Amino acid sequence: MGSWTIAAIAAAVLLVAGLSIRIVKQYEKGVLFRLGRVVGVREPGLRLIIPVIDVLRRVSLRIVTMPIQSQGIITRDNVSVDVSAVAYFRVVDAVKSVVAIENVYAAIDQIAQTTLRKVVGQHTLDETLSETDAINRDIRQILDVTTLDWGVEVTLVELKDIQLPESMKRAMAKQAEAEREKRAKIINAEGEAQAAAALGAASDTMMEHPLALQLRNLQSLVEIGVDKNTTVVFPAPLMSTIGELGSFLSREAAAANASVPSPVEPVITVPAQEAPANGGPVPASA
Secondary structure (H helix, E strand, O other): OOHHHHHHHHHHHHHHHHHHEEEEOOOEEEEEEEOOEEEEEEOOEEEEOOOOOEEEEEEEOOOEEEEEEEEEEEOOOOOEEEEEEEEEEEEOOHHHHHHOOOOHHHHHHHHHHHHHHHHHHOOOHHHHHHOHHHHHHHHHHHHHHHHHHHOEEEEEEEEEEEEOOHHHHHHHHHHHHHHHHHHHHHHHHHHHHHHHHHHHHHHHHHHHOHHHHHHHHHHHHHHHOOOOOOOOOOOOOHHHHHHHHHHHHHHHHHHHHHHOOOOOOOOOOOOOOOOOOOOOOOOOOO
16 A cells, blocks of 8 residues: 555544534534434533434524513603513423424514513503513513523513603603602601601790790800890890880889979968957958
């Protein structure tokens, strides 16, 4: 045998080995077809197949992240919104994912879009914004019913973005502003009621203990004297001050009336008559 023959044999062996050896990665499984029929699943590692007769299809078992493009949806209360989501799924049956459907990724993308439109359209706008967990769960359950026949399990579906019309955004902003104003007024009214109750209790305490008012006045003087100013304040109860002022004015008026002399009336002096010696009547004087 010549050198050319040896080289040809070696090349043929290398070619057969290249066509026979397959490597299945750790995150994959291989579906082996022999003459067009599925003969089994090959685990990760180095696998040998019969060239030309066998075909090994490798299927990834990792979780796939698939964005669901934005869908124009009309909610149950006739509000137009654009909703986008993201779905997570993985292959659980390698044979079904190859035999049952031609392109599992494209199929899941399309059915996820239609399911998203269907589920969101059954809810109102408020429910869509507040009950996203329930919507995500409903979408995932509907997808699992279909995709399990394809050997695929949907692990998670999440609404990613909800776009509202500008008019609806303005209306919701006004509603939120009115709600906050209502809460502020209620809180303010409750504060006024509590303050009035506290002031009433304080006034009752001061009526029972008069010195408490004086102590409060002294405290007010201390608070006023914190700042460097030249104002001098003498606190006094208002009603007692008015009463004392009235008493003072009355005393002043009485003193003024007592100091003015009254006019002198003429005094008529009647001379005494001597009695007659014989005890007769006294003659009247003219």
